[in-house]
Amino acid sequence: MIQKLQKQQRTLLWVCLIFVSFVYFISSAYITNSNDGSHFALTSAIVEKGTVEIAGYEEYVEGMDYALQGNRILSDRIPGTAFLAIPFFSIGHVFSFVHDNLSEIMVLFLPQLAGVLLVYLIFxxxxxxxxxxxxxxLSALLFAFTTLVWFESTHLFSHILSAVTAFGAAYLCVKLKKGDTGKIILVAALLGLSSIIEIQNILLVPAFLLYLFSRKKIDIKFWKDKGVMMGTLVFVAVYAILIGYNYVAFSEFTIKSNKYNPNFIEEQAFSSSLSGNPIKGLDHLFTNFSEMHFVTTWADGVRHNSPGYFILSPLLLISLVGFYFFSKQYSRETELFVYIILVISLIGAFHKTVITRHVFTMLPFLWFPIIFVLDKISHLDKRTRSVLLTGISIVAVY
Incomplete structure (x- = not known):
């Protein structure tokens, strides 16, 4: 199933991606709060002082998203985002004579590029x-402008990076042919990177392995498969960055840096962190009908009080229909996508503090099957097709 784009199609695609990038860029606004501030503080400390301590950058964490280890103040964020921001920050640092806050501007190119790449992967x-x-x-552009990918591409949070690495790994797995060592290594690198951006993503690894085995894309005798062995080494090497960072920062081999945040005592252990009500949590994530006021009055939906995904992006309901057609034609791929959606969503639902952005990684997997519905519509008669596409356009504008 190898398809090449025609010259006019490539041109149109690039024009659309550049437009998406432009919109994302002008929608951005420096460092916005303590979340992206904590990532930025760590990046700043590493580049400017060669340390993981963020003393001197406390203003960015706003007394909220930080960790204390004795007398040391550190970021409480998983370090993957801050590490990826280093090249962008460094460019701004070198050319700081041009603009005082150039590093803050430059790091915003990281989530913007990740967002555009995610849109491209959907396409x-x-x-x-x-x-x-x-x-x-059409699917890619609707995804770009009718879902939270737009918002998450405008600030230095971890979520867009988590989503693009996880979905990128899935894209490569689907296209992977047996014996393609290069792609296996790249999949391993992306999964490792995704896991040091958001720690729950390591739970996705077994599903990817099961998919590759079930599709016979890697040998069941994995110890004889050069690609699998090299991929394993790459994954371990990337994941070791998280363990190594936490040892340097906290003097222990841990993966949960926010357990040292004095503001969130429940984060000291997974058992207390994941002690919420999953039924209420799922409602909050996907509808939030239990707090109808925030569903009907979006202006009041500040901080954690927001409508769920199906309210924010009603077109996702069409994607649910798309899963039927997806499963009929590609059952293994459907199982992989459903597993990812369920794992990420359940972790978010069980969390003590339920926030829609916490499960953002599952969004491209939930959105993707809409292509099967759109494709069905494209083959209908002109009148029916026009009516349905008009309806989709109205919902999209909503």
Missing amino acids: RLSFYFSKNFNVSL
């Missing part, structure tokens, strides 16, 4: 399955 995987350029581009 590529959609085109891979549908072979339909127009509906694949």
Whole structure:
């Protein structure tokens, strides 16, 4: 199933991606709060002082998102985002004579590029399955502008980076041919990177392995498979960055740096952190009907009080229909996507503090099957197609 784009299609795709990038960039606004501030503080300390201690950068964490280890003040964030921001920060640091806050501006290119790349991956995987350029581009653009990917691409939070690495790994797995050592290594690197950006993503690794085995893309006798062995080494090497960082920062081999945050006592252990009500949590994540006021009055939805995904992006309901067609044609891929959605969503639902952005990683996997519905619509008669696409456009504007 190898498809190549025609010259005009490539041009149109690039124009659309540049437009998406432009919109994301002008929607950005420096460091916005203690969350991205904590990432930025760690990046600043590493580049400017060569240390993981964020003393001198406390203003960015706003007395909220930090960790204390004795007399040392540190970021309480998983370090992957801060590490990835280092090249962007460094450019701004070198050219700081141009603008006082140039480093703050430069690091915003990281989430913006990740967001545009995620939109591109939605297009590529959609085109891979549908072979339909127009509906694949439509799906990608709807994803870009009608979901939280727009918002998450405008600030230095971990979520867009987590999503693009996880979905990128899935894209490569789907296209992977047996014996392609290079792609296996890249999948391993992406999964390792995803796991040091958001720690729950390591739970996705078994599903990826099971998918690759079930599709016979890697040898069941994995110890004889060069790609698997090299991929394992790469994954371990990348994941070791998290363990190594936490040892340097906290003098222990831990993966949960926010357990040292004095503001959130429940984060000291997974058992207390994941002690919420999952039924209420799932409602909060996908509808929030239990707090109807925030569903009907979005202006009041500040901080954690926001409508759920199906309210924010009603087109996701069409994606649910798409899972039916997806499963009929590609059962193994459907199982992989459903597993990822369930694992990420349940962890978010069980969390003591339920926030929609905490499960953002599952969004591209939930959105993707809409391509099968759009493809079905594209083959209907002109009148029916026009009516349905008009309806989708109205919902999209909503």
